[in-house]
Amino acid sequence: MAFVTPTTIAAAGVSAAAAFASRASTFRPAPPASAAAAAVRRSRVAAPTPPATIAMASVEELKKATGYKSVDDHVTSGMVVGLGTGSTAYYAVERLGQKLASGELTDIVAIPTSIRTKEQAESLNIPLVSLDTHPVLDVAIDGADEVDGDLNLVKGRGGALLREKMVEVSAKKFVVIVDDTKLVPGLGISGAMPVEVTPFCVDFTVARLLELGSIAGCTAKVRDDGGKPYVTDNDNYIVDLYFTEPIADAVKAGEEINALVGVVEHGLFLGMTSEVIVAGADGVKVIKP
Numbered sequence: 001m002a003f004v005t006p007t008t009i010a011a012a013g014v015s016a017a018a019a020f021a022s023r024a025s026t027f028r029p030a031p032p033a034s035a036a037a038a039a040v041r042r043s044r045v046a047a048p049t050p051p052a053t054i055a056m057a058s059v060e061e062l063k064k065a066t067g068y069k070s071v072d073d074h075v076t077s078g079m080v081v082g083l084g085t086g087s088t089a090y091y092a093v094e095r096l097g098q099k100l101a102s103g104e105l106t107d108i109v110a111i112p113t114s115i116r117t118k119e120q121a122e123s124l125n126i127p128l129v130s131l132d133t134h135p136v137l138d139v140a141i142d143g144a145d146e147v148d149g150d151l152n153l154v155k156g157r158g159g160a161l162l163r164e165k166m167v168e169v170s171a172k173k174f175v176v177i178v179d180d181t182k183l184v185p186g187l188g189i190s191g192a193m194p195v196e197v198t199p200f201c202v203d204f205t206v207a208r209l210l211e212l213g214s215i216a217g218c219t220a221k222v223r224d225d226g227g228k229p230y231v232t233d234n235d236n237y238i239v240d241l242y243f244t245e246p247i248a249d250a251v252k253a254g255e256e257i258n259a260l261v262g263v264v265e266h267g268l269f270l271g272m273t274s275e276v277i278v279a280g281a282d283g284v285k286v287i288k289p
């Protein structure tokens with residue numbers, strides 16, 4: 001079976017991917033999941049919304065390839081593993097569950113980054129612990145919404161950024177798994193840069209965010225969930241920031257945003273990435289800083 005079904009990759013995606021190509025090496029893709037596993041996936045995870053220019057089946061193949069490879073390459077018996085959140089991280093969790101069930105991996109404990117991931121891991125009998133008892137992880141694996149040329153990230157469009165950052169910053173190795181549509185020439189240009197905030201006086205916090213010099217010109221919207229504010233696993237809200245140009249100084253932006261009282265955490269994951277596994281029409285590649 002062919003790894004990638006016929007696709008039409010957006011010109012922008014190809015061009016961004018090309019910018020990373022010189023630092024990447026190509027690997028063979030992971031095998032497909034079973035039909036049963038796919039059925040479990042459908043029952044627990046909302047269908048992702050890929051860019052309109054890529055066929056759905058192809059996007060799923062890419063996500064599966066990168067998710068499986070991340071576990072195959074980086075998880076060995078005895079490890080403490082951080083489990084990311086989202087439609088790509090789903091496949092890493094699935095692979096970990098498969099390898100524990102088969103006995104290929106033993107003595108693993110994992111820390112999930114969301115209630116969704118916790119439920120998936122529990123369904124696969126993956127032993128779970130927390131940062132309270134295991135403050136240092138061997139490896140964390142997660143998807144991302146954007147990856148720039150320095151392997152800095154935007155995360156949190158799925159709402160899980162706070163737990164993700166707490167877990168992933170505590171890992172000795174942070175492996176990011178994406179399809180190549182996530183590669184961008186600058187952060188903040190493909191969609192929202194999420195900020196988790198306290199619900200108390202959220203309009204006040206939005207107004208303070210819009211005053212910050214480092215993100216001047218952006219627009220802000222409290223994330224909506226069927227006519228009510230979207231509520232995170234931590235009972236907070238998300239303010240999505242939208243930019244028309246890449247964020248000029250992401251470090252400064254992160255510092256200014258987090259300095260605001262009322263902000264809990266932002267979705268800029270800077271200087272954290274150990275390795276990015278990227279799946280594209282030409283195979284699966286590894287990019288290191």
Ligand SMILES: O=C[C@H](O)[C@H](O)[C@H](O)COP(=O)(O)O
Pocket residue numbers: 048084085086087088089142143144145154155156157158159160161164
């Ligand atoms: O809050 C969500 C997380 O940051 C996800 O890792 C990110 O949104 C990527 O998700 P997906 O793999 O579904 O595109």
